[in-house]
Every structure is written in structure tokens, then in C-alpha cells.
Amino acid sequence: MSRDFAPVSPAIWGSRAFLSLPSDGRVLMLYLICGPHQNSAGCCRIREGYALADLNWQAEQYRRALADVVQADLVMHDPATAETYVKKWFQHKGNIPTNKDHAKGTMKIIDHIDSDDIREAAEADFMATEWAKRTFATDPPANVVSVNPGERLLQTRVMRGGA
DSSP: OOOSOOOOOGGGGGOHHHHTSOHHHHHHHHHHHHSTTOOTTSEEEOOHHHHHHHHTOOHHHHHHHHHHHHHTTSEEEETTTTEEEETTGGGSGGGSOOSHHHHHHHHHHHHTOOOHHHHHHHHHHHHTSHHHHHHHOOOOOTTOOOOOTTOTGGGSTTTTTOO
8 A cells, every 4th residue: 555645864865775776776775764655664675676666677687786785774575475674664754654544554454574683673673662652552451369379170171171
């Protein structure tokens, strides 16, 4: 699902990693940040053919630029799933969830990321945001009762996993 608006922080022009990229790498990085496939989780599946059509590039040009942005540690890419995650996505003001519904929607997108490595990285970054903490805080239940392993209730057929 594409976003209607994708902010690009002016700070990108001060990023050593970004500025160290060749021009194709910088174009690809901007495409990954605000292109038509991006979403609120900072992770999108972009099949090579789509990127080639969108950027009007040849395959080798795209592959070289993708290798450059991965090597610069600006994105994670899983070739098996064609998913790419923009690192530090949630550290930029325009990408931080602004309410609980936004946080829930972003988490739903993260849950559907196929790449385990990318999903784990995106979730860890997301859970560091204020709205993720507020929305998905795991408060312990107020009425927890300690149970003795010898309790008769625990020895019933249902509690032992029987039907």
C-alpha cells in the first residue's frame, strides 16, 4: 500500500553514508524512501522489474545501486523476498506513528513482512517509538494468582491437555 505523502528529511543531505553513494545510489535511496511502493513501516516489496520500469534503468544499473545502498548500511534487502527496509525509518519525524490507530496499522504491515531478518529489524525499530510503546505496552495483569504445581485443579484432564 502506497502512501500519499512521504517526507524526506533535509538531514539526508548531511548524511556521510548517503553522500558517499554514487549518484545512482542516491537516486535509488530517494526512491526507496518516497517511491510509489513505500509504506508507513519503511519496508516494501519491490520486484526488480518494477524498479527498472519506475527508474527507467537497466538491470545491472539497479543491482549496482542496490548493492551500494546496502553496503552503505542505509537499507536491508532480502533478495529471496524482494523486500527492502530503510534503516532508521522510525527515527525521522515524518515516519513516526502519531496515534494508536496509526501504530496498529504500522504493526500490521510489519507483521506481514515475509523476510524474518527484515521483519525483526523493522519491529525492533518500531517498538522503540513512543506510540508503539503506548499501544503495545505489556502491562502485567492486575489479578495474577500464584498456583501451586500440586493443586488439584492442575491435575484435571482439561488442564493436562486432554479433551
